[in-house]
Amino acid sequence: MEMSDWAKGLPLRAGENFLGLYQPSPETAEYWEGVTRHEFLIKRCRSCAKLHHPRRILCSACGEPGMDWVRASGRGTVYSFSEIHRTTGIFSPATPYVVGIVALEEGVHIFTRFLPEEGAADKDNSSIRIGSAVSVEFQVLEQGMLLPVFRVGGE
Amino acid sequence: MKQLAGSCVIVGMGRSICKRGDPEKKTPLQLMVEAAGLAMKEAGINRTQIGAVFTGRMPRTYCSLQYNQAVLNELKIVPTFSSEVTSHGAGALGTIEMAVLAVQSGMIDYALCVCGEASPLWIEMVEGSANWEGDLQFEAPYGATTPSLYAQCAQRYMHEYGITPEQLAKVCVENRLWALDHPQAAMHKRGPISIDDVLNSKMIASPMRMLECATWFPGGIGSAAIVTRANLAKASPVKPTYIAGFGQCSTHEWIGERMGFWGVEPVTDGPNLVRTGASVAAKQAYAMSGFNPKDVDIVQTSAPFSFLNVLILEELGFCGVGEGGRFVESGGVDYDGGLPFNTTGGYLSFGQSGQGLYLLKEVMDQIKGCPEGRPVPGVEVGLVHGHGGPNACHSVMLVTGEPLN
Ligand SMILES: [Zn+2]
Numbered sequence: 409m410e411m412s413d414w415a416k417g418l419p420l421r422a423g424e425n426f427l428g429l430y431q432p433s434p435e436t437a438e439y440w441e442g443v444t445r446h447e448f449l450i451k452r453c454r455s456c457a458k459l460h461h462p463r464r465i466l467c468s469a470c471g472e473p474g475m476d477w478v479r480a481s482g483r484g485t486v487y488s489f490s491e492i493h494r495t496t497g498i499f500s501p502a503t504p505y506v507v508g509i510v511a512l513e514e515g516v517h518i519f520t521r522f523l524p525e526e527g528a529a530d531k532d533n534s535s536i537r538i539g540s541a542v543s544v545e546f547q548v549l550e551q552g553m554l555l556p557v558f559r560v561g562g563e
Numbered sequence: 564m565k566q567l568a569g570s571c572v573i574v575g576m577g578r579s580i581c582k583r584g585d586p587e588k589k590t591p592l593q594l595m596v597e598a599a600g601l602a603m604k605e606a607g608i609n610r611t612q613i614g615a616v617f618t619g620r621m622p623r624t625y626c627s628l629q630y631n632q633a634v635l636n637e638l639k640i641v642p643t644f645s646s647e648v649t650s651h652g653a654g655a656l657g658t659i660e661m662a663v664l665a666v667q668s669g670m671i672d673y674a675l676c677v678c679g680e681a682s683p684l685w686i687e688m689v690e691g692s693a694n695w696e697g698d699l700q701f702e703a704p705y706g707a708t709t710p711s712l713y714a715q716c717a718q719r720y721m722h723e724y725g726i727t728p729e730q731l732a733k734v735c736v737e738n739r740l741w742a743l744d745h746p747q748a749a750m751h752k753r754g755p756i757s758i759d760d761v762l763n764s765k766m767i768a769s770p771m772r773m774l775e776c777a778t779w780f781p782g783g784i785g786s787a788a789i790v791t792r793a794n795l796a797k798a799s800p801v802k803p804t805y806i807a808g809f810g811q812c813s814t815h816e817w818i819g820e821r822m823g824f825w826g827v828e829p830v831t832d833g834p835n836l837v838r839t840g841a842s843v844a845a846k847q848a849y850a851m852s853g854f855n856p857k858d859v860d861i862v863q864t865s866a867p868f869s870f871l872n873v874l875i876l877e878e879l880g881f882c883g884v885g886e887g888g889r890f891v892e893s894g895g896v897d898y899d900g901g902l903p904f905n906t907t908g909g910y911l912s913f914g915q916s917g918q919g920l921y922l923l924k925e926v927m928d929q930i931k932g933c934p935e936g937r938p939v940p941g942v943e944v945g946l947v948h949g950h951g952g953p954n955a956c957h958s959v960m961l962v963t964g965e966p967l968n
Contacts, residue, residue, distance in 0.1 A: 461823045491769040499706035519819030521705045555792035
């Protein structure tokens with residue numbers, strides 16, 4: 409991914425409303441490159457090895473800026489979630505769908521889409537609860553973007 | 564900090580409202596400069612006496628960068644100190660906090676604080692909200708909505724403390740009763756609601772249902788205040804309102820990234836979605852003023868969801884951590900006999916108008932005994948909580964009608 413691309417971004421829309429630009433910024437470009445390879449990457453502080461959200465620039469533990477990318481296991485649990493029943497634009501047909509925060513095994517938390525366990529009835533999200541074990545998958549969501557999502561059970 | 568307690572006063576408050584369906588549809592800039600004019604008039608000062616201008620963040624419907632410049636340009640004020648104060652919705656009270664620091668230092672004598680919004684008059688509000696509160700890179704592509712971002716906190720709050728949907732619904736019911744008395748409230752003519760009504764209303768983003776979410780104020784509100792030192796208020800034509808204490812705390816920008824922060828209050832020991840900067844802001848405000856929660860006679864909060872109203876009662880010290888549900892359930896904020904809480908109807912029934920000083924105005928009006936809605940007898944100390952972002956920024960301010968000793 410070219411660094412010069414990020415300022416252009418991908419226009420995000422909800423109906424007629426322009427929401428802004430999806431921006432894989434230079435400090436997260438490798439995360440999105442990992443996604444294209446179906447690899448789920450997080451950051452690790454070069455000084456103290458603390459693991460971080462892919463956005464992090466400075467280490468919140470030691471204050472140092474150097475970060476390496478490491479591959480996460482892709483396993484975790486549902487930390488919190490919300491089943492969306494009302495929205496607009498391209499996401500509307502997908503309702504009810506579940507967004508939330510996954511607690512990765514590595515101790516990092518990240519926002520995501522949760523999917524119910526394999527074999528669940530259509531639109532039945534009842535298997536998604538706080539604490540449910542989840543694992544990463546890669547799916548093209550409503551905007552046409554390939555994204556890491558987390559499914560209950562899985563692997 | 565204690566030297567700030569009661570050192571400054573509000574000597575003028577102005578508010579301009581335009582409702583959907585009014586013959587003239589006004590822009591937020593119109594409403595804000597009208598409010599500023601009213602505030603100056605009440606304070607008995609003119610534009611040449613204003614030394615500082617602080618605005619809240621730019622309105623969504625009048626996007627102009629450096630919005631404070633648009634305001635001072637229209638008012639033909641030439642301040643020596645000026646800024647847009649942008650900690651989401653907490654920036655509205657933030658303007659008053661900046662004003663106190665500016666006038667108390669002696670650099671200037673009078674500061675004008677002005678905030679406003681008029682989105683529902685001009686744009687479709689349901690669409691395009693999450694981009695103001697969500698992370699465009701890591702949240703928006705998943706289809707996050709503003710309620711679904713707050714709902715992350717609601718889900719944890721209920722999970723960690725066993726807060727029930729009925730307890731959360733109770734606060735909606737009590738808010739509505741106050742709105743029925745308030746002529747400007749969005750739900751003024753919509754009648755009371757029951758706990759069952761709340762629990763049977765449409766699910767928006769679980770666990771938040773329609774009647775648990777803020778309604779938009781059906782129009783626009785501009786609000787403005789003039790702040791000066793208490794000793795200069797002797798010349799003021801109106802009874803001043805004393806700024807007894809204030810505090811502010813901002814913890815994050817996007818809800819997902821919030822989970823990577825701890826080691827400082829309010830999150831000292833690991834990931835947390837249920838404690839907020841409001842507790843830190845409140846502690847600072849209480850410490851500055853010398854008051855404690857028992858001294859507070861009236862409370863307004865800009866919490867836009869049922870759960871956040873209950874949680875904020877904990878954060879402000881009106882009940883213990885995790886006790887909010889039981890506090891509300893046992894009548895803690897009952898319209899009859901409870902702590903007077905959201906006496907305009909709150910964000911759930913008065914309506915949310917971007918950000919503004921209209922909740923501060925309600926407290927000042929109650930202190931002076933001239934509220935628009937139901938009067939609360941004997942208000943001496945009032946608390947206003949301003950909040951914005953998904954639980955990101957919090958301001959708390961304590962005001963009184965009499966000088967502090
Ligand atoms: Zn480190």
